[in-house]
Amino acid sequence: LARRVRARFLFASTSEVYGDPEVHPQKESYYGNVNSFGPRACYDESKRVAEAMCYAYAQQEHISIRIARIFNTYGPRMHMNDGRVVSNFVLQALQNESITIYGNGKQTRSFQYVSDLVDGLIALMNSNYSMPMNIGNPDEYTIENFALKIKDLVGSTAPLEFHDAVIDDPKQRRPDITLAKLWLNWTPRVSLNEGLNKTIEYFRNELRVKHHSERNIFFPPENLHSSNTNTINSQNHNEF
Template sequence: MEPMNIDKIDNMDEALLKIQELEKRLKDIEYRIPKKYPEVKFLTYKDRKRILVTGGAGFVGSHLVDRLMMEGHEVIVVDNFFTGRKRNVEHWIGHENFELIHHDIVNPLYIEVDQIYHLASPASPPHYMYNPVKTIKTNTVGTINMLGLAKRVGARVLIASTSEVYGDPEVHPQTESYWGHVNPIGPRACYDEAKRVSETLAYSYDKQENVEVRVARIFNTYGPRMHMNDGRVVSNFILQALTGQDITIYGSGQQTRSFQYVTDLVDGLVKLQNSNYSLPVNLGNPEEHTIEEFAVIIHKMVGGKSHIVHKEAMEDDPQRRKPDITRAKNILGWQPVVSLQEGIKKTVNYFRKELMRSKHSERNLHSPVDASNINKVHKAGDYNDF
């Protein structure tokens, strides 16, 4: 075998250096090119609102921000990034209608807005149990701050409450008139009771200070941008299936949940905010499945060699959860339209891409255009399951 010619080696090294120099120049040129944003609707000053979204860099909040930005409003996101992530909204950074503020709403905030969506709070058990006192403060002191802001500037505020206010319900399905069955000293109480207090605060400000309030009781929600390790059923099952781990069910697996896709929830939040209805409204999917059924559905969709295993039940884990959405249908004309199959498929694809990332430059962005289009391809009443 002939030895490599020294001149050839030098030429290869020179060519490699030139390629690297060209790549550097291309990157420099890319930085100079103005950032392209999704095409948003143009609103005149009469129709354009300044809208504050607390927790806007989180899972649900970022999808809501996409919707409001696409509609042409000015959106201010406030987040302390405990569970939210900047990259959930990075595609809007620099846009003339968008502002991102790193701030904890436990501290007062002084800005001018027309509407407030108060979504700030950890929402999964591992996150809200991590610092229970902080969870309580966010949903009480933070809520007081947002209601106080609404009072000062005359804004309407939507409080993102939760189906957890019903606790482990003794009434099925759960209507808004049901008062709940909650353990005030259990491990979930920091979230359940704090959300109940946030509702009380909202209606106290409504009665005493004439603040316009809307209250959404949000049931289990899933979709792209879910936190990978948030400990929720759907994210747990998808992550375990994709990584070949055992799919873990706590308890018998016969406890039920009703899951809605995130764009359906966002549609409901916007309709509720812009309605003339001030009493609490359930926003959830009335299609009820056992936890075991969800495990089987996700296992079949992902494939692989994972096994479904059972572990000891969690304390105060609700046994049945299903919303009665009669009020949302009648008052808002709202109901879920994205099928479970379509929603799970999009969520699995997002998680799969997330697991494939090995460096920051490999972006896993969920386009706001795709997010807004998924609801358009389903007509109301076309909700189909497996």
């Protein structure tokens, strides 16, 4: 389609192409440290292969492509049960359940708010830069500190619960966004506290809706209406 209409093509790649990086922070020129047969390999390698295919096709068909290597992103409208660390921690904190951490919690991640990602993608599409580019927030947090921050923002008293580490889980993850600053004049603008507060409020409302829906399963509105109607009919019958 991009070839037929001469459109610019955007491929949403991922920071997972860097695997468990031995270079920190990660620049786009870093080839990564990916275990090609580990339990995470199918996702990591599929993105690496897709990047290569994009460039091969671009050279063959002379189309314009953009590749964004997206780092951890969060925000309202995330699915509550998607298994990602932000949704897991927020959901557990709101329900005052133990907050589950895999590993010792010292592994690091960088989290960007969804609107910053969108701004970065638009800027990349409008740019003349055609090589891979990191789109992420360079502020770095340990998973343990991140969990404690969410606990504090929610006001939860839930304890942290540590489990065995996941195989090939990266020990550190932080983007070098020098190229994004230089070529796109882009840097993230939403602070972690601001973004998390918006996300927490969204999840809190989603839980209210979920609980309301579950109540309606046991007490459907039509049953309540039928019950009220029967009562009224009984009262009318007694009046006569």
